[in-house]
Amino acid sequence: MKYFWLIYKNVWRNRRRTLLTITSIAVSLFLVTTLLTLLNELENPVETPASALRLITRHKVSLFNSLPISYRQKIANVEGVEALMGSMWFGGVYKDPSNFFAQFAADTEQFFEVNADMILPADQKEAFLKDRTGCLVGRSLAKRFGWNIGDKIHLKGALFQFDPELTVRAIYDGGSDLGTTLFFHWEYFNEGLNNAGFTGTYTIRARSAEEVPRIAERVDALFQNAPVPTKTETERAFILGFMSLLGNVQFLITSICSAVIFAIVLVAANTMAMSIRERVREIGVLKTLGFHSDRLLVLLVSESLLLALCGTWLGSLGARALYSHLDMATLTSGFILRLNVNPRILLICTGIGFGVGLLAAGVPAWRASRSPAVEALRRVA
Secondary structure, X not given: OOOHHHHHHHHOOOHHHHHHHHHHHHHHHHHHHHHHHHHHHHHOOOOOOOXXXXXXXXXXXXOOOOEEOOHHHHHXXXXXXXXXXXXXXXXXXXXXXXXXXXXXXXXXXXXXXXXXXXXXXXXXXXXXXHOOOXXXXXXXXXXXHOOOOOOEEEOEOOOOOOOOEEEEEEEEEEOOOOOOEEEEEHHHXXXXXXXXXXXXXXXXXXXXXXXXXXXXXXXXXXXXXXXXXXXXEEHHHHHHHHHHHHOOHHHHHHHHHHHHHHHHXXXXXXXXXXXXXXXXHHHHHHHHOOOOHHHHHHHHHHHHHHHHHHHHHHHXXXXXXXXXXXXXXXXXXXXXXXXOOOHHHHHHHHHHHHHHHHHHHHHHHHHHHHOOHHHHHHHHO
16 A cells, blocks of 8 residues: 555556556456356356246157146156146247247146246236136236236247237236246147147146155156156256257357457556556666565556456446346346346456456566666666
């Protein structure tokens, strides 16, 4: 702290250059923070106490293959299964293909027992269960399209030759999807396809957390030698498996972050090199006044660190402030539910900024601090 004002004054010696450097670092760290947060959200889907008890049973070969309706009762009889529902991804078009959102035809008999983390008024719940053409929509989804109770929704089938005419009967809050999904009755869907007799997945609610792994083993053992084998996994594992279809996202994001950090180091190093070259004579004068080489090295590196950390905190904290006020579920059509820049990511970015500051000033600061005073004064004379 003894030399803070000297360091601060030298950083702002050339204001335009300093501002441009801080801005470039801030923009770069904003991007790095965004990418790290996105990776964290993809690898850590939203979990609730109820979702921790849910398992998903799907076709063992592919998620795109369906399961027979006859499996429902067999799975329901498995020890430890408290509630069960079948659901089918519908994938219809609402007004325009760009209006993408999750849509499921779901078995409603034990729907709310399975999805115990959904919050909605009792009268709306009853209205949805009684109306065969009624639908249940999440709060975020309803807000996105301006839907209210009683509104009509027409979906045009894309995967199936069926165009359901739905009425909004209930709007829910909560849920592990943060209110971004539409559900309608599987019976209505089945009738529209003239008794299709299949479903996409079965969602199981376990009696307790201890039963979860045992239920997965028991269900898959039932159909091990059947024509349609199954794979049962936790809801979290199912979501992560779905995300893996996107490819090696972790490698892609890490590669982009590495390239951005390398570019930041070059920008900051160029700034520090220019700043030190302009002050060779001053460094020589400081040496004649008794400043040791190690102290000069610390001063020069501190300037670089102050510059880098200012840009880092501006970019990272700016990203946190921005994403905390954006409804990502609405903006990304439910693909990204949230972007929560947590303290761990801020700490990582601070470490990156610290490293950038050290690398940027390393070579020029070392050479300048080790240069003899006489030589420094002679080079400017």
